[in-house]
Structures are given as C-alpha cells and as structure tokens.
Amino acid sequence: MEFNNTKIIKCDNFLSDKQKIFIEEILLGNNFPYFINKNSVSKDGIVFLSHILLRRPESRSNENEVNSVYYESIVEIINSFLNKNKLRADKFLRICLNLTFNNGYKQTEVHKDHDYDHRQILICLNDVDSKSDTIILDGKKKIKLSHKKYRGYCFDNKPHYNIIPLKGIRLMLVATFI
DSSP, rough: OOETTTEEOOOOOOOOHHHHHIIIIIIIIIIIEEEESSOOOOTOOOEEEEEEEEGGGGGGGSOOOOOOTTHHHHHHHHHHHHHTOOOSOOOEEEEEEEEEEOSOOOOOOBBSSSSOEEEEEEEOSOOOTTTEEEEEETHHHHHHHEOHHHHHHHEEEEOOBBBOSSSSEEEEEEEEEE
8 A cells, every 4th residue: 555655565464373373372471571661752651561572773782682582483473574575674673572551641652763764564463452553644644554463564764653552452563674
C-alpha cells in the first residue's frame, strides 16, 4: 500500500508453525524476561517493558554485540518477513520486543527510531484491543497500521506513535535496518 510518498508493506502470512509456537510458548510465556523502561520516547515518563536483542549502534561496545540469547530465533522471524516480501537487510541497527499496557497514557510521543536513514519492521505478536494501532505521519495525513496478531509491516524512516492498549498487553517486535 502507498500513501502519498510513504510506501508501507503489510504482510499476514509469513511465520512458520514453529515460529508461532516460539512466540506463544516463549515470548508470551510466563518466564520470558522483559525489563522496565521509564520512558518510551525521550523523557516522556511513559513506562513500558522491553527485551532488547540488539542495542542501537551508538549504544554498543562493538559492531556485532548481541544482547539476548533469543537473538537468532528473533532474527529468523524477521528474515521470514523479509524473504516473503523480497526485501534485504544489509545491517540490523536495532532489534527489540516492546510490551505496552495500560499505564495511564493514551499514546506515545511522535518519534523516529533513529535520526538517520533506516527502514523499520513492526511485527504484531499477540491479540490486543482493536484500537492499539501504530500511526505513521505522512505530512498532515495519518496512516493507521492496525495491530493484528502475526501481521508485519515495513516502512521507511517516518514519524510515528503507538496507541497504548486500554486492556491487556501489546507485544511488538521492532527491527530497524539499512
């Protein structure tokens, strides 16, 4: 789909059964480690949980530094999306799992994940209330990316924000790349 100059790839059928089991039993299981973040964007005070698999390049001590034993399994999921859509990632910049929940805020601040050129993949990993979408800003136009379990999106470096769920949790796999 395309809106003005914003090309957005949307894909629903790219995960294997093995990957879906990994998501359900490991990522959404009771023993998966998520860590508290006091700010979702800059210093906004919006608390959420995350599991960082690959830190931002500016936060790494070396080029290939991985931050999680689950890195390879998550990269397999990302590569399934890339392959299905005939995309290529030369280099991953950041990979994380973001878990949001009703924290008293309506939405995150508008932001870009990096101040430099990149592409972004969002993969919805669970069911959540139907209003917990990601909104991309394209000039004055708002593009709604509906949160649907196992759906993936890819878009270029655009300002965006997410609507925080009123109930339940919203688990999103976020990967940025060049």
